[in-house]
Every structure is written in C-alpha cells, then in structure tokens.
Amino acid sequence: MTDVQMVVIHRSRRNIELLLLLFALGIGFSAYLITGLNLYGELPTNWLAAAGVWVILGAACHAFTRWRIPYADPVLLPCVFLLNGIGLALIFRLDQTSTPPANDVVTQLGWTGLGVIGFIAFLIIFRDHRPLQRYTYTLALLGVVLLLMPLLPGIGREINGSRIWIGIGPFSFQPAEIAKLVLTTAFASYLVERREVLALAGRRVLGIDLPRARDLGPILIVWAGCLLVLLAQRDLGTSMLFFGMFVMMLYVATERPGWPLLGLGMAVLGGLVMFVLIKVFKVGFFDHVLVRLSSWLDPFSDYDKNYQVIQGQFGMAWGGLLGRGLGEGRPGLTPLAKSDFIATVVGEELGVAGLMAVILLYGIIIARGLRTALIGKEAFGKLLAAGLSFTFALQVFAIIGGVTRLLPLTGLTTPFMSQGGSSLVSNWVLVALLMVVSHQFRKPVTTAVGVDPDSESTQLIPAVESRSGLFGRSSRRDAHRESAHRDGAEVGAR
C-alpha cells in the first residue's frame, strides 16, 4: 500500500440520492396518509396539497444540492427527510388527540419550509466551509450571546422549569439550538489554530499526558460557562451538550487523551459543586434538577410528580414490539408528546421496532458525518464535521435516552422530529454545513493525490507545498500551513 499511490475519485452519487430521497419522501407521506385512514377512515382533507408541498421541498433540496454541492454525501439528505416526514406525520397524529383537533402540523410544515430555505440559502452563500474559519471570535461571541439570551429579562421564558427559551410575540425559540451550530464552528476554528500549543504535554500521570497547567484557560472558561448555564437556566442537557462537544473537539484537535479525561473529571467536579450547592447551601431552585434525577431513578415513587415519564413508559409498553399502529395508540395521555416525548410516541404507535429504526436513522446521519471527517484532509473541515456529528449524537443520546429512562430527562429536542422551529431550522442548517464539508472532501481535485480513505497511513499529505498551493488562498493564515506540517510530521512518526 505504501509504495502504490491510489487515487480515490468519489462519484457524485446524486442519482442514488434522488432514489433514496423518493423513498424517504414516500415513507413520511405514507405515514401521514395512514394516520388519516386509521383515525377517520379517509385520507386527510388536504392530502393533495400536502403532497405537493412535500415533493417541492424535496425537489428543491435535491436540485440545489445538484447545482451547488454535487459531490456531497448522498445519504444525509434522504435520512433527514425521512425523519422530518415521520416527525410531521406524528405531529399531525398528535393534533388529533385534542378536541377540536389542533393544527400544529401546518406550523411545523412552515418551519420545515423555513429549514429547507435555510439549507438552500446556506448552499448558495457557503459553497465552501473554509471562509467560516475567519470568524472565530465573532462566532464565539455570537454563540455565547445566543446561549445566554434566555436569561435576559423580557424575552427569556421559563417552560417546564428550564429557562432555555426566548419568546418574541407568539413565537418561542430555543437559542441553544442555533448556538450549538455557531459554537461548534467557532470551537473548530479556534482549536485548529491552537492545537499545537494545547497538545504540548505537561505532567505524565499513570501513562497519560496531562496538559500544561497554563493551557487550561479555554477549557476552564467553557466549563465555567456551562456550569453557569446549568445554574441559571437549570438545564442539564444543554450544559452537558456544550461541555461534551468542547472536550471532544479538544481531543480530536490535540490527539491527547488527557483532555477528555480531564474533562470527565471536571464534569464530576461540576456535579459535586451542584450537589454541595443543593445539600449544604440549600439552593432552592435546583429542585427541578433533583426532580428529574428522582424521576429517572424511581419514577413510580411519586406518580403525580413523574406523571410524564410514567405515561411515556406506559405508552411504550402499550406499543410493544410492533406498535399499535399510527393513530391507534393513545399518545395524547403523555404530556408534551409533541416535543420532548415524541420518541415515546414513536414507541407507542410504531413499536420498539419503529423506535429502533428511528435511532438507527440518526446513527446513519452521525456515521456519515464522522466518515466525512475521516476522509477529509484539511483540519478545520475535519474538526467541524466531527464536532457537528458528535454534538448531534450527544443530543440524540441525551433526549432519547432521557425519555426511555436510560438517562435523567433533559430539555433537549429530538432533532427533525420535535415540534419547534428553532430546532428544526438549525438542524437543517447543520446538515447543510455537513454536506458542504463532505462536498469539499469528496470532490475530485485537479492535482489528485492518491488516497485510500480507509487506510490510516494515507492520512499523510505528501507534499506540503502542493497542498498549500491547493488550499492556501490569500486569506489563509499560517495556522493552516502549520497544521499541514503537523499532519506530515505525524506520518513521519509512524
């Protein structure tokens, strides 16, 4: 392998994507029709119009993908449409549980449209992800502002004990969803710049190189920020999500296992700090966190307090292996079934089998994202793709694990399925970003260097000059060249 230079030229695979997309659109739409048939014995009144809108959304995404990023990963878009379609069908189904039926599905379809517009707009503005690297501190500031926005008096709103919402007029947003995207980008660009420094080892403890004390600044700031979010917004999920994301990206950037171990230690320390605050100083507003912990460990100890978790459990049990069928269960008994607990509705009406399929769909999206990170040869894109995928994975793990009693419940949304515009739009943009990165990594380059994406040893970039020639535009800073050197050095070490 080492003496043969293989050239991998990715095919664009747009036709495969189209085929998968049609399949995905069909399943989502069938779910909608079946719900109507099961509930009322007839097709939903607007089914033709809905079909039109649905096909137009799919076609628009596909067309712009073909035009702007023809080499993007072909599996991501169909997976997203499939999840979004099932989500819409379930919200339509849950609309029917109230009398008179609600009409939230139209709003949700509107948000889906906005998400698709966001997706397309992103493709038009950023065909390439690298310009984003220029705005490290702007994005970081924006992310922090977004994250702290719910604390502002006036627009901040507390829903179900967590202050993670802002409200403007009749609309409410979870700005953390957008912050997730913005901060991942900011972290990626910051870490690409600083990875050499942060990778310098300090003391060696039990065979693990710990970082130097003087480099602890950034992780401490993020840790403190997350703890602040936890304290002020009372949401364990958001706090864990951002801390986990930062620690993981630090690890990927520096390749030092010391960082995630340190991060884990700090998370435990944070937990202890919280515990002390609750138990010793009797900080009252933590009740919310305690309630969630007790409803995780022993929900049946207090039926009224843990009503939601228990109903979710009853719903999943009622669904059994194959589910009651769309429209045949009683998901209306579970409070907040449209948002937090939509996964249990999947369990109730589509069964454990259906819920597993949904989890695997998320798994495919994450796998494709990590794969993109693996095949790339440019540090910022790799870090970005890995960071976005891992954050997505953490979120899915936290919310689905939360409603199925694997973990304590958090206030995170179920991507592409939960009711709520901010989550939907920002996840659409997240997918756009992932697809742009994958397009950049998969498109054929003029001075192709033989690479086998599956081989560890092919991470090498043989000629630093040719590579900087390829990517080093006038705006590129030294950091990138340094990283290219580093990759070369890494190979040399093997």
Next chain:
Amino acid sequence: MNRPIRRVAVVVMVMFALLLGNLTFSSVIRENALDKNTANRRVRDAEFGQDRGAILAGNAPIADTAPSDGRYKFQRLYTSGELYAPITGFYSYDHGSTGLEATFNGQLAGTDDSLVVRRLIDIVTDKPPTGAMVETTVDARAQQAAYQGLNGRKGAVVAIDAKTGAVLALVSTPSYDPNRIASHDIEAARKAYTELANSPQRRMSNRAAREVYPPGSTFKLVTAAAALENGIPPDQKWDSPDRLKLPGTETYLPNESSCGGTKIDLEQALKVSCNTAFANVGINLGADRMREQAEKFGFASRPLPDLNGVASRFPDDPNDAQLGLSAIGQYDVAASPLQMAMVSAAIANDGVLMQPYLVGAVRGQDLKPISTTRPKELGQAVSPENARILQGWMQTVVKNGTGVNAQISGMEVGGKTGTANTTPDKPPYAWFTSYGRSQNRTVAVSVFIEEAPTARNDISGGRLAAPISRSVMEVLL
C-alpha cells in the same frame, strides 16, 4: 486527526448500543409490569371499552355489555343487579372489580391464555376481540325465592346440589346495584362506591361466602358426626342437666328449652337442640377429634375460589370450658353460610363432600364450551352408615323438632336450627341448615339471618330461617 475521530466513533457506537440495549430491556423486562400497573389507563381503558363476555344464570344474562355512545364503546349492564351482585361482583373503572368479574376477568375480557387461538384468529380477521361467556350454575328461581325470603333483612342463603357441589343459589342481603359502580360517569361511580363501601349495612359484604359467624346449634351436626365417627354408639345416653357447670370455671351453660330428660340420646338432643348434652359430647371427644371432623366437612380451607370464599374455623387450643362451648357452635367457632350448607350437603350425599363451584362452563361467542367444570369430591366427611344415621336425625328435627317450619309434604327433608348469641346488646344470629331430596335431586340449603329480632331462644332459627329454606327447596325439588 483520524485516530481520535475513530475513537470518538467508537464512543458514539457505545452510546447507540446503550440506547438500543435499553429499549430491548424495556421491551423484554419492563413491559409486563407496566402493562399490569393499575395506574396504566391505556390498558384499563382498552379493557373497559371492549365487548366483555356475559355472565349467565341459566340462559339469561345477569351481567352483559351493551353498545354505548359514551366514553367507551361498551357499557356493562347488570340485570337484577342487587339479586346477583354477590355473584357477579362489579366491574368498574376506578375501583377494580370483584366477584366473578374479577376471578374470570381473563375469560370475560378475552385475554386469558385459554382463548389464545381465538384471539389470533380475531387479529388475522381484524375482528374486535370479544370475551367468552361465563355460565354459572345458579338457578334463577331459587335465587329469587331466597332473595324474597330474606326480604331485605341482613342475611344470606346458600343452596348447593349435594351430589355435584354446584351452587344453585347464593344470596347476600342487603345488596347493592353494581350498575352504579360500573357507570361510565366516573364521578357518579366514585360517589356510589364511597357511599356503598361506607354503608352501615355493609351492602358490599358477601355474607354468604366471604364472612364467618358463630354457627350456633347448627354446628351440633358436626359434633354429632364426630361422636359417631369416633365409634360412640348412636343410642348412647348423655347427661343433659338443665344447666352445666363448665369445667374449671364458675360459669353455667343453660339450655334454651327443656331437653326432655336428664339422660338423653343424641337423636333426642339434636331434636330439641340440647346444649348441655352436646357440650358433654364435645368435652368427652376432645378438641382434636372435634377439629378433625370439622376439617373433614371443609373447615380451615377456602371453599369456592370463584368468589374467594373464606375459611371457616374451629379454635386451635381450647380448654374444656371453651371446648364445651365450641361443641355447640359458640366461643371461637365461626362458619360461613356456605360452609354450613356444605355440612348438610355432605351428610345428604352419604358422607361424600363435593367441591362447591359456581361456574359450570365457559363458552365462546359461538356457544362452544371452552372449559367445563367437572364435579370433584373433596373427601368422605363421614361414613355412609353414619351419614344415614345423621340424615334420620335431621329428618326428626324437621318432623317434630325445632325445624318443623321446613317441612314440605311428601318430601324427605332434614335440617338443624341454630341461634348464636353474639354480644348481649346485639340481637342473636338465626341459622337453619338443611337438605331435601326428591327423586332426581338432593339439595342442601343454609339460611343465615344476622339480626333476628326475637328473644334469645333456639326457636328463632326454626321460626325465621326454616321457612326461607323451605321456599328455596320447593323451587329446587
């Protein structure tokens, strides 16, 4: 950078494996308990809204479902609710279920394992699940006669077929209307339940099978049987003073009426219900022999599991004074009306005690039997010879003893009256247990009246309870 990315991928894989593993765990381990949780409205509502099978007495439904436009598609209806409430029990949304509705819930709801094939067919043919019919052995006319005989007084009547053990009538009054608790108006049902559960007359108590009372002189049948079974000759004479000083105490046990002599045989003692003679018999036999005989008649075991019948009891370790009282059905002896019917039934059936049962068959909607109950012997309570002697004595009681009110012309009827004293401020219990025989049937009937508004003498059993027994028997024979 790829090595850490691959490691992160492994972490993600572990997270997803945990999610899927947890779902598998939920589905395999947690699901059953969740479905059985009483707070689970999904399961409860589904059961509540389905076409539940009927409970029949003869060919007539005593509990049935009718289509409903209300909250649920079907409403449970009890025809003659008060008459049959001790048998059917109720089937309610918030208060669970009792009686046959509870013990045969699986069959009635169609979820029992015995219905699994039918259920599979229903799923394939997309028919809504229907429950099976539960056919009781109750004779509607006998049930009605017993209910009218009690006429709203606190009491119970049990009639059983002595040869099979089939329960022909089981009445407990005052009763309640299960329709009120089964109502789809949850609030009204809750109120009705609270009212009935706290009613001073204890309307929801099943006095026939689920309560025990001192059986009084009817227990002398058991004492007489114990004497015969232990080889004491039937014509042996026993001391029958007007009052007997109980051994080791300063208390005297009186007779309610004259025993007709100071030394009488058991037939005479039974005929006039002589307390002192039977107390002497009991003391002479000893507690163990008495208990053994009582248990042969079914004491200390729970009869009629269909209604969760309670066990009747004979005291564990009485001294001689207590034993003397126990021998005449006082002190700590307690029996259900069902148990006393079983005593008569065993004697009438030549000593063979049959297992009482209330459900003769469970049938599918097509009337094909899913299961039928076969009569089952519980054992030989007394030898056939002794049984015949006891039958003769019981006939004497009815012919010219305390039970003359139970006579039916041209029929063989035997019985024993009883009056049990409770506390001095409460009226006594009146009892009558009997059997009657026609050419094709032998039935045993026991009647119990909780508050006999009369003087404390042995006549009240014969005067109040025996006529009810006769009217039930006239219907059955």
